[in-house]
Amino acid sequence: MGVAGVTDVLTLAHDPMRMSTADVLLDHFHKLAHEEVRRGAENGVSVHVGLGVHPRSINAQVDETLRALPEYLSHPDVVAVGEIGLERCTDVEERVFRAQLEIEYYPKVIHTPRRGKRDALERIVAIVDDVGVKDVVIDHIDPSTVDIALEAGTYVGITVQPGKASVQDAVDLIKEYPEAKFVVNSDISAQRSDCLSVARVLHALSVEGYADRGQKACVQNGLDLFLR
Ligand SMILES: [Zn+2]
Structure with a gap:
């Protein structure tokens, strides 16, 4: 990327590994904010980070992760909340999405799924309108x-x-x-x-x-x- 003239990269939270506990997801946040920033710097690319609970990373301890998230967002290389959003439009996904839209931290990056994209997108736009935020990337x-x-x-x-x-x-x-x-x-x-x-x-x-x-x-x- 550095050779192609890319100077800055934004990397967002989500890894398809099994997020079995809150700690696994928090360790993923830690890796992005430390290891990935260092890896970019070694190659002449400034890496900036977005953190959040992706709908596919929701587990039984999601509330613990949500409570810890604001502290991680205060890291100097973190510049955004994301990816957040909907994948299958379940009740728990909507609750976690809404909770993160309401965090006073902008901008935010919103994921839309590969399957059922139009339906999920309509639901996402309705929730974004309801919460009243504009500084987001869908x-x-x-x-x-x-x-x-x-x-x-x-x-x-x-x-x-x-x-x-x-x-x-x-x-x-x-x-x-x-x-x-x-x-x-x-x-x-x-x-x-x-x-x-x-x-x-x-x-x-x-x-x-x-x-x-x-x-x-x-x-x-x-x-x-x-x-x-
Ligand atoms: Zn995505």
Whole structure:
């Protein structure tokens, strides 16, 4: 990423390992805020961190994690709450999501699931409206869900990763909606990932004569939101 000109990275809490107790998740937070920041620095990339309880990380001790979260958010390299959101739209997911939306700490990054994305997104937008927060990225939006996300008036995350949006999807969305506040991301995860996907979108837009929009969606909006 450093070779491709990436200077800053935001990494968000979620690991598909089994989060059997509150301590496992808190150790994951600790790893992000310490080890991942160090690993980035060794390669010339500034790593910034978002922490939160991802819907797939909810376990029986989730309330213990929620109580500990504010202290972790005060770490100097932590700049956001996330990923939070819904996966299967269960009652407990909604309760944990809402509790984290209500934490007085911004911005926040909201996950939308691969399956049932439109239904989950509609539920997420309703809860975000109800709590009354705007300084959020609703993430993993693709051409099939962009209409709902744009109406929410928040930042709209486009995840360019195999199985989510393609480079061409991102280019098309950014060309089609000049007023939207897009944040292109690679969501490097345990799934197949491309750590250069943001650089690829920026490059493709520049080649097509949309360098300014590319700079906004791939660089500036993220800097404005997370590092102001
Ligand atoms: Zn996610």
